[in-house]
Amino acid sequence: MASRxxxxxxxxxxxxxxxxxxHIETCQDLLSLTALEVMCLAGQSYAQACQLxxxxxxxxxxxxxxxxxxxxxxxxxxxxxxLAALDHWLQGGLACGTLTEMTGPAGCGKSQLxxxxxxxxxxxxSMGGLDGGVVYIDTESAFSAERLVEIAQNRFPDHFSxxxxxxxxxxxxxxxxxxxCRDVLNRLQHLEEDIISCQARLVIxxxxxxxxxxxxxxxLPGNLVHRSNLLGQQxxxxxxxxxxxxxPVLLTNQITTHLGERPSVSSKWNSLEGFVLPGDGDSGYxxxxxxxxxxxTVNTRLILxxxxxxxxxxxxAKSPVAPFAVFNYSVQRDxxxxxxxxxxxxxxHQGTDPGLQPIRVRTGFNCNLTQVSPTGSHSRSSxx
Amino acid sequence: xxxxxSSLPIAPPVKxxxxxxxxxxxxxxxxxxxxxxxxxxxxxxxEAVDVLQEVRGKxxxxxxxxxxxxxLELFEKEQGLGSIVTFCSALDSVLGGGLPVGxxxxxxxxxxxxxxxxxxxxxxxxxxxxxxxGLGGHAVYIDTEGSFLVQRVVDMxxxxxxxxxxxxxxxxxxxxxxxxxxxTILSNLFLFRCHDYVELLAEIYLLPDFLAQHPEVRLVVIDxxxxxxxxxFEDLSQRTRxxxxxxxxxxxxxxxxxxxxxxxxxxxxxxxxxxxxxxxALGESWGHAATQRLILHWEGQQRLASLYKSPSHPEATVxxxxxxxxxxxxxxxxxxxHHSSIH
Numbered sequence: 001m002a003s004r005x006x007x008x009x010x011x012x013x014x015x016x017x018x019x020x021x022x023h024i025e026t027c028q029d030l031l032s033l034t035a036l037e038v039m040c041l042a043g044q045s046y047a048q049a050c051q052l053x054x055x056x057x058x059x060x061x062x063x064x065x066x067x068x069x070x071x072x073x074x075x076x077x078x079x080x081x082x083l084a085a086l087d088h089w090l091q092g093g094l095a096c097g098t099l100t101e102m103t104g105p106a107g108c109g110k111s112q113l114x115x116x117x118x119x120x121x122x123x124x125x126s127m128g129g130l131d132g133g134v135v136y137i138d139t140e141s142a143f144s145a146e147r148l149v150e151i152a153q154n155r156f157p158d159h160f161s162x163x164x165x166x167x168x169x170x171x172x173x174x175x176x177x178x179x180x181c182r183d184v185l186n187r188l189q190h191l192e193e194d195i196i197s198c199q200a201r202l203v204i205x206x207x208x209x210x211x212x213x214x215x216x217x218x219x220l221p222g223n224l225v226h227r228s229n230l231l232g233q234q235x236x237x238x239x240x241x242x243x244x245x246x247x248p249v250l251l252t253n254q255i256t257t258h259l260g261e262r263p264s265v266s267s268k269w270n271s272l273e274g275f276v277l278p279g280d281g282d283s284g285y286x287x288x289x290x291x292x293x294x295x296x297t298v299n300t301r302l303i304l305x306x307x308x309x310x311x312x313x314x315x316x317a318k319s320p321v322a323p324f325a326v327f328n329y330s331v332q333r334d335x336x337x338x339x340x341x342x343x344x345x346x347x348x349h350q351g352t353d354p355g356l357q358p359i360r361v362r363t364g365f366n367c368n369l370t371q372v373s374p375t376g377s378h379s380r381s382s383x384x
Numbered sequence: 385x386x387x388x389x390s391s392l393p394i395a396p397p398v399k400x401x402x403x404x405x406x407x408x409x410x411x412x413x414x415x416x417x418x419x420x421x422x423x424x425x426x427x428x429x430x431e432a433v434d435v436l437q438e439v440r441g442k443x444x445x446x447x448x449x450x451x452x453x454x455x456l457e458l459f460e461k462e463q464g465l466g467s468i469v470t471f472c473s474a475l476d477s478v479l480g481g482g483l484p485v486g487x488x489x490x491x492x493x494x495x496x497x498x499x500x501x502x503x504x505x506x507x508x509x510x511x512x513x514x515x516x517x518g519l520g521g522h523a524v525y526i527d528t529e530g531s532f533l534v535q536r537v538v539d540m541x542x543x544x545x546x547x548x549x550x551x552x553x554x555x556x557x558x559x560x561x562x563x564x565x566x567x568t569i570l571s572n573l574f575l576f577r578c579h580d581y582v583e584l585l586a587e588i589y590l591l592p593d594f595l596a597q598h599p600e601v602r603l604v605v606i607d608x609x610x611x612x613x614x615x616x617f618e619d620l621s622q623r624t625r626x627x628x629x630x631x632x633x634x635x636x637x638x639x640x641x642x643x644x645x646x647x648x649x650x651x652x653x654x655x656x657x658x659x660x661x662x663x664x665a666l667g668e669s670w671g672h673a674a675t676q677r678l679i680l681h682w683e684g685q686q687r688l689a690s691l692y693k694s695p696s697h698p699e700a701t702v703x704x705x706x707x708x709x710x711x712x713x714x715x716x717x718x719x720x721x722h723h724s725s726i727h
Contacts, residue, residue, distance in 0.1 A: 027582065027586075028582045031582050031585045031586055031589075032582070032585075032622065032626065034625065034626075034629050039393070039395070039396065040396055043395050043396055043397050044395050045393055045394045045395045045398075045434065045438075046393030046394075047393070048395070053589055054589055054590065054593075056586070057585070057586035057587070057589040057590050058586075058590060059586075060582055060583055060586035061576075061583060061586040061587045061589075061590050062576050062577055062578055062579075062583050062587060063576075064574055064575070064576055064594075065574075065575050065576075065577075066570065066571050066572075066573060066574055066575060067525075067534055067537050067569075067570040067571070067573040067575060068567060068570035068571040068573075070534040070575065071534045071537075071538060071570055074534070074535075077533075077534070077535070091533075091535045092535075095533055097530060098530050098531070098533070099530070228614070228615065229614075229615045229616075230615075231615075232611075232614055232615025232616075233615050233616070236579065236580060236611075236612070236615065236616075239529070239530045239579070240579040240580075242530070243530060243577060243579070291653070292494075292495070292651065292652065292653050292662065293614065293650070293652065295495035295496070296495045296610075296611070296650045296651075297529075297611070299529070299530055299531050301496075317496065318495060318496040320500055320501075320531045320532075320533050320536060321533050321535050321536050323706065350685040351496075351685065352682050352684060352685050353494050353495065353496060353497070353682040354495050354496040355494070355495050355496075356682070
C-alpha cells in the first residue's frame with residue numbers, strides 16, 4: 001500500500017503533476033512530508049494540504065479489527081510442536097503470525113528441531129499438523145533430507161509406513177540454499193510468491209546469524225548500524241508475511257560471548273557438575289547473538305543449552321504468553337523428545353533479560369566408546 | 385504589530401501574487417470585495433473568496449486564539465479526568481493513582497521486561513466501570529511488533545472480571561458488572577496492525593476522525609513506536625522530524641479528546657568511555673516527546689519500574705512481577721479502587 005503511486009489514487013491530476021516534479025510519486029513519499037512541506041510542494045493551502053494527507057492516509061492505513069474477532073478465529077492461532085509440556089506452556093505451541101527464535105550453542109539440536117517441525121507441518125490437521133508446505137531457507141547446509149525421512153518414519157511409523165506418504169511429505173518441504181546476505185534478502189523479498197506457490201504454512205530460516213556475522217566486521221565504523229538496519233528490515237518483512245498469511249515463522253540464531261557482569265542466576269544450575277557456565281570467575285559469559293535490538297525484535301525466544309552429556313534443556317526465555325520455564329529434552333531417532341515429568345515448569349526458575357540470559361555450552365566431550373548394534377543403528381532408509 | 389500576508393496558510397502561488405501586487409499586511413485585505421481583489425492581484429475569483437474567508441475568519445477569533453484557561457480551571461479539569469489503574473499498587477502509587485488521562489506517557493524497557501504486558505493490562509483496566517473506580521472507556525491498540533496475542537487479553541480480562549465481581553457490594557455495581565464481561569471487553573478493544581512507519585503515520589492522521597466517531601475511547605496504545613522507525617531510515621534528520629510531528633499530533637489528541645496515550649519504546653546500547661549501557665531508543669530529542677516516562681528494567685532476575693520523568697511526581701523505583709493475570713508487587717497489599725486526588 002505504501003508504494004502505491006499517487007496517480008492511481010484519487011488525488012487530482014494537477015496535484016500529482018506538481019508533486020512528481022519534486023520526485024514525490026508514491027504514498028510513502030507523500031506521507032513522509034509534513035503538512036507545511038506539502039503546502040509548498042503542491043502549491044495548496046494548509047487546509048487543502050491536510051485534506052490531501054488524510055486522503056492518502058486512508059489508502060495506506062490498516063484495517064481495524066477488534067480483539068473479539070481475533071478470539072473467534074482462535075483455531076488457527078498456534079502450531080503444536082508435539083512436545084506436550086512445551087505446547088501446554090506456550091498456550092498451544094508456536095504462535096502463528098509471530099517470529100519464534102531458537103538460539104543455542106552448536107550441535108545442541110536447533111536444526112534437528114527445525115526438521116522435526118517441518119515434518120509436523122506437512123501432516124494433516126487431524127494429526128496436529130498444518131497440512132501445508134514448508135519453506136526452508138538454509139544458510140548453513142545443515143538440512144539433511146535423509147534425517148527428515150528418518151524422523152518421519154520413526155515418529156509416525158503407522159502414518160508413514162506407506163511410501164507414497166513419505167514422497168508426498170518430502171515433496172512439500174521446499175528447500176532454498178542461500179549463502180550470502182544479499183541472497184537471503186532477495187529470497188525474503190520474493191518470499192510472498194514462494195509461500196503462495198508452495199502453499200506454505202511454515203517458514204524456517206536456519207540460520208539468521210551465520211550470513212550476517214560472516215559479512216559484517218563489527219570493528220569497522222558504521223557496520224553495527226548497517227547490520228542492525230538489515231536485520232530490522234528482514235524481520236519486518238518476515239513479520240508482515242507471518243501476519244498476512246497467519247503462519248508461524250521460525251528463525252535460528254547463534255551464540256556470542258558477552259563481556260560484562262553476568263546477571264545472578266539461581267544456584268540450582270551452578271551446582272551441576274561437568275557443565276558449568278563458562279566464564280565463572282571471568283568477566284564474560286555466553287548469550288544469544290545479534291544483540292539487544294534483535295532481542296526486542298523476535299516475539300518468542302527459545303534457548304537450547306546443554307545440561308549434561310546426554311540431556312539438554314530448552315528454555316522459554318521470552319514469550320508474550322508464557323512465563324520463564326526450563327524443559328529437559330534429548331535428541332533421538334524420531335527427533336526431539338522431552339524428558340522428565342510432564343509438569344516441568346519449576347517456579348523457582350527465574351529468568352532475566354532474554355538478551356543477557358546466560359547459556360550453558362559444552363566444555364568437555366564424552367570419550368566413551370559407543371556400542372554399535374549388529375543391525376546397524378546407522379542404517380539409512382531410502383526412498384526410491 | 386500587524387500580521388503580514390506571507391504568514392497566512394494559503395497556497396504559495398496565491399501568496400506570491402498578492403505580495404507582488406502590494407498587499408503586505410492583512411489589514412490591507414480586510415475591506416476588499418472578491419471581484420476587486422481578483423482583478424488587482426491577478427488571482428481567480430475562487431481563490432479571492434478563499435483568501436478573504438481566511439482573513440475574516442482570523443479577525444473574528446480575536447487576540448487570544450483558542451481562549452485561555454486559568455490554573456484553577458485546569459486544576460478542576462484535571463481532577464475530573466481520572467487515571468487508569470495498572471492493578472499493581474506500588475506502580476499505581478508511584479504514578480499517582482495510575483496512568484493519567486489527557487497526557488502522553490512513554491514506557492521504555494529492555495526486551496522481555498513486560499512492556500506489552502503492561503499495555504494489554506491497561507487496555508483491559510480502562511474498561512472497568514465507573515462505579516468500581518475505573519473509567520468505563522474503550523481502548524485503541526496499535527500494534528507494530530506483532531506481540532499482541534489475544535490469549536493474553538483473555539487471561540487478563542477474565543481476572544479483571546473476577547476481581548470486580550468479588551468487590552461488588554451494592555446493586556449499582558452488580559448492574560454495572562452485567563456490562564463488564566469477557567465479550568464486551570474484547571469487543572471494545574480496537575486493534576490496528578501496522579507493518580511499517582508509513583502505515584503508522586497514516587493511522588495517526590486518521591485517528592482524530594476515529595476518536596470523533598468513538599467518543600468512549602479513553603486510551604490509545606502504540607506498541608511499539610520504536611520498531612518501525614529504527615531500521616528504514618537513511619536520513620536521521622527526517623526521522624526526527626517525523627517523530628516530532630507524530631508526538632505533537634498525539635499530544636493534541638490526548639488533550640482534545642481526553643484520552644491517555646501510551647507509547648512503548650525500546651532500549652538501545654550506547655557505547656561510551658569503554659563501557660556500554662542501555663538507554664531509550666530513538667535519540668535524545670525523543671525524550672522530550674512524552675510528558676511522562678516510565679523505564680522498566682532488569683536487575684538480575686528482578687524486574688524494576690522507575691518513574692524517570694514526570695511533571696507532577698518524584699522519581700521512584702519499585703519492583704514488580706508478571707503473573708498469570710495481574711502484575712503484583714513483591715509485598716502483597718490489599719488493593720481497592722480509588723480515584724487519585726491531588727493532595
